[in-house]
Amino acid sequence: MSFKVLKPGVQATLQAAPRSGTRHLGVPASGPADGLSMALANRLVGNPSDACAIEMPFGLVSLEASTDCAIAFAGAPAVIELAGNNAPMHRTLYIRAGETVSVGAAEIGARFYMAVSGGFLADDFLGSASTCLPAMVGGLRGRALQAGDCLGTGEQEPSFDELETPENMLQAFTHAFALRCVDGPDAELIPGWESGQDYEATRRADRTGIEISGSWPPLTDAGLKPSAPVFPGTVQLTPSGNAFVLLPDSQTTGGYPHVLQVIRADRHLLGQIRPGDRIHFLKRTPDEAATDLRRKTAYFRDWLPDLSL
Amino acid sequence: MPAFHLFFLGDDAVAVQPNDRALRHPLAKALRDSGEWIDTVPGKEVVAVHFDPLALRPTEAMGKLEDWLSSFRAGAFEPGRPIDLHLDCSADHAPDLQTLADQNGLTPHTLLERVTGSELVVDMLGFTPGFAYVEGLDPTLKAERLAVPRQKVMAGAVGLVSGQLGFYGLTGPGGWPIIGRLTETLFDPERAAPFLLEEGQVVRLHLVDV
Numbered sequence: 001m002s003f004k005v006l007k008p009g010v011q012a013t014l015q016a017a018p019r020s021g022t023r024h025l026g027v028p029a030s031g032p033a034d035g036l037s038m039a040l041a042n043r044l045v046g047n048p049s050d051a052c053a054i055e056m057p058f059g060l061v062s063l064e065a066s067t068d069c070a071i072a073f074a075g076a077p078a079v080i081e082l083a084g085n086n087a088p089m090h091r092t093l094y095i096r097a098g099e100t101v102s103v104g105a106a107e108i109g110a111r112f113y114m115a116v117s118g119g120f121l122a123d124d125f126l127g128s129a130s131t132c133l134p135a136m137v138g139g140l141r142g143r144a145l146q147a148g149d150c151l152g153t154g155e156q157e158p159s160f161d162e163l164e165t166p167e168n169m170l171q172a173f174t175h176a177f178a179l180r181c182v183d184g185p186d187a188e189l190i191p192g193w194e195s196g197q198d199y200e201a202t203r204r205a206d207r208t209g210i211e212i213s214g215s216w217p218p219l220t221d222a223g224l225k226p227s228a229p230v231f232p233g234t235v236q237l238t239p240s241g242n243a244f245v246l247l248p249d250s251q252t253t254g255g256y257p258h259v260l261q262v263i264r265a266d267r268h269l270l271g272q273i274r275p276g277d278r279i280h281f282l283k284r285t286p287d288e289a290a291t292d293l294r295r296k297t298a299y300f301r302d303w304l305p306d307l308s309l
Numbered sequence: 310m311p312a313f314h315l316f317f318l319g320d321d322a323v324a325v326q327p328n329d330r331a332l333r334h335p336l337a338k339a340l341r342d343s344g345e346w347i348d349t350v351p352g353k354e355v356v357a358v359h360f361d362p363l364a365l366r367p368t369e370a371m372g373k374l375e376d377w378l379s380s381f382r383a384g385a386f387e388p389g390r391p392i393d394l395h396l397d398c399s400a401d402h403a404p405d406l407q408t409l410a411d412q413n414g415l416t417p418h419t420l421l422e423r424v425t426g427s428e429l430v431v432d433m434l435g436f437t438p439g440f441a442y443v444e445g446l447d448p449t450l451k452a453e454r455l456a457v458p459r460q461k462v463m464a465g466a467v468g469l470v471s472g473q474l475g476f477y478g479l480t481g482p483g484g485w486p487i488i489g490r491l492t493e494t495l496f497d498p499e500r501a502a503p504f505l506l507e508e509g510q511v512v513r514l515h516l517v518d519v
Contacts, residue, residue, distance in 0.1 A: 023348040023359070024337065025504055026438045026478065125498055134481055135438040137498045182319050224454065226353035227435065227442065231322055239456075253352055253435035255454075261319030264362060286367035289320035293362050308361075 001069060001118065005149040006100065007062035011206070013131040014122045014139035014151075017050035022126045023252040029232065030130035030138060030248050033207055033271025034111050036171065037075035039304050041115035044072035044092045044163045046156070049306045051119035052129045054145070056112045058274075061145070062102040063114075065095045069153065070117040074165065076109025076272060077173055090165035109173040109272040110205075118154030133207060134249055169303050176278040180266050182286050184235065186225070186257035190217050193259075199279040202242065207249040210273055213242045219257065227253045233262035233270070245270060263289035264309055265296045313378050315371055321362050323371050324355040325378065334433075334508055335383040343377070351433050351508070353442070389431070389510035395517045396425070396467060398489035405486035409452050409469060421516060423447040424488065429474065429512040434504065439464075439478015439496025441506045446473055458484035465491040476506070492517060 015038065018031030032038040032055055039049035054061070059078045065071075073080055073089040080087040083099040089112075095101055103112055122129035122139045131139025140149060199214035216237055230236065234246045236256035245262060247270055262270065263284055273279070284292065293309060300307050314326040327336060330353075337356045341349040348359040360370045398406060398421055410417045424446065432444040452469045460482055462468070468475040468485025475485045478496035495505045506512075 020347045021341075023350045024341070024434065026435045026440050132438075134479060135496070135498065137438075142498070182317065185316055185318060185324065228352035228355055229318065229322070229324070229350035229357035229435075231319065231359065233319060251436045252350060253433075258318070261322075263320045284320070286317050286320045286362075290362035290366045293320070297363060308363075 001067045001153040001155065003063040003065055003116070003151045003153070005061075005145050005147055005151065006064055007060060007102070008145040008147050008149070009056050009061035009103070010058050011133070011144040012054055012056045012061050013133065013144055013207075014052055014120050014129065015055045015131060016052035016119070016122065016129040018130060018248060019126055019128040023229070026252050027126060027135065028132060028249050028252060030128065030132040032113065033247055034075060034113070034268045035309060036268040036300075036307070037111065037271070038113040038115070039307050040090065040165050040169065041072045041074035041113040042119075043304055044074075044090070044165065045070045045115045045117040046161065047115055047117065047119055049304055049308065051115065052122050053113045053115040053120065054151075056103060056114065057110055059103040059105050059112055061114075062100060063151075064098070064100045066097055068094065068096045071095055071101065072115050073103065073112055074115075075112040076106040078106050078112055079104035090170065092161065092163045106274075108175060108274075110274040111271050116153045118156030121152035121154060130248075132249055166303055169300065171272075173272065175274075175276070176280070177269055177273055178280045178282055179269060180263045180282045180284050180289065180292060181233075181235065181260040182263060182284050182289050184258035184261050185228070186237075186259050189219065189237065189257050190259045193217065194281070194283060197280055199281070201273045201275055201277045201279060203275040205273070205275060207247050209244040209246045209250050210270065211242050211244055212279055214279075216241060216243055224255045225257060227255045228258065230254045230258060231261075233264070233267045234258055235260035235262065247271070263292060265289065265293040268309055311381075311383070315374060317367060317371070318357055320367055322357050322359045323367075323374055324352075324357045325374065326355045330354060332383050336381065339381060345373075350435070352435070353432070387509070389507045391511040391513060392506065393513045393515060395492040395515050396421075396489040397492055397517050402463070402466070402490035403488050405455075406488045409486055409488060412452070413450060420450065421488070423450055424469070424474070425514045425516060429514060431506050431508055431510040431512060432473070433508050434506065437477075437479050437481060439476075439504060439506075441476040441478070441495065443474040443476060443512055444472065448472060452486050454484045455486060458482055462487060463490060465493070465495060467491060
């Protein structure tokens with residue numbers, strides 16, 4: 001069972017569960033930039049939430065199936081064309097051998113996920129199949145998809161269940177993001193940041209991080225401290241006057257001041273921020289953030305019992 | 310008597326800062342060996358542990374760590390085997406060597422002699438796969454990070470900022486002035502042991518003739 005890549009899109013990668021226990025070696029977790037959308041796509045084809053799927057930034061991917069199988073799309077809204085006909089996102093789709101499925105461009109949101117029954121086969125590196133582009137490991141030889149690639153899939157009998165994502169599980173896509181966050185260890189460098197917030201994602205954005213311009217207070221010194229551990233969701237202020245929020249392929253240690261940390265419950269939103277989108281930060285305490293995570297996970301539990309954000 | 314300062318790095322990580330920096334490595338090893346944490350990551354001054362706030366509330370995680378630290382006793386830290394590495398300082402591989410030498414009032418050759426004559430030790434890995442922070446550099450050598458980081462630093466490049474060297478494991482962006490490039494491969498995922506270096510390891514640096 002396999003798919004042939006006809007159009008590779010812009011840096012489409014295979015992603016699965018993130019790595020753990022490797023950050024002290026400088027190896028990031030990787031995994032989906034929007035794990036909730038990937039889980040929703042996997043659910044529709046009977047896979048676990050973190051089964052290996054294709055992450056497609058901005059769409060524009062075309063694939064040809066070599067066998068009959070079930071597929072599904074979730075994430076940023078886009079036009080899907082299956083064997084020449086429009087097909088819905090958020091529904092189990094059946095593709096036959098020789099047929100082509102194409103994803104159009106996203107106008108809002110940044111990433112789509114395509115899941116296949118049985119999941120895609122991928123290289124394992126340190127316990128995870130997720131592609132890490134900076135290190136060129138995991139996924140398909142550690143790189144983004146290219147035209148002509150052949151993507152193997154796991155053996156799984158299609159269940160022939162026609163599933164649809166429940167209405168109340170669909171994420172709303174907008175150009176404005178409210179991100180809940182707690183203080184980083186260097187939060188004292190941005191006193192009063194909550195008032196008069198005006199932040200925007202710039203064009204410098206990929207799976208390692210997104211630059212955020214706007215009303216950051218200027219750094220008084222060189223803005224460097226001894227290299228310290230950082231994680232996805234970490235917001236670092238740089239001497240350029242802009243900040244970066246880190247994503248799954250980010251470095252594991254860094255010397256820029258760590259002023260905020262986007263809470264775990266909202267990190268999946270980072271994967272859908274596109275250049276020009278507005279960003280607003282909402283302050284939480286660590287324990288309030290843990291409650292937010294419990295609430296969000298509980299909300300999805302009936303549909304995605306194994307969801308891990 | 311070791312003392313520890315604990316603080317949150319968000320809702321799913323806690324940092325421990327020991328009053329003695331040398332405790333970081335035995336502390337990180339013991340925390341990793343405990344199997345209680347998703348990731349245990351040393352920095353230059355702290356050790357961070359990463360946890361799942363669904364399983365453990367942040368204040369519970371901090372309390373658990375405090376309890377654990379009250380009975381922590383650092384064992385002797387075993388230094389890794391020494392390793393010989395070779396540095397190519399030809400012009401293509403050392404774009405900042407002349408500038409750094411000028412800033413320090415030295416010739417490139419005398420600057421490099423002070424580098425290779427230093428008692429170098431791998432302080433920690435981190436940043437990107439294979440990157441090593443190497444300490445022990447002659448403290449008279451002064452250098453600051455570049456005002457504008459380079460978009461592309463080659464794998465194996467050796468950067469120098471005051472007090473330490475940085476060995477780049479991957480080709481990618483980087484902000485340290487570059488004085489040469491190692492002939493050895495620091496990170497190779499195809500190798501049985503992908504990482505050439507380990508923390509605590511003594512590094513003997515040799516200049517190669519080109």
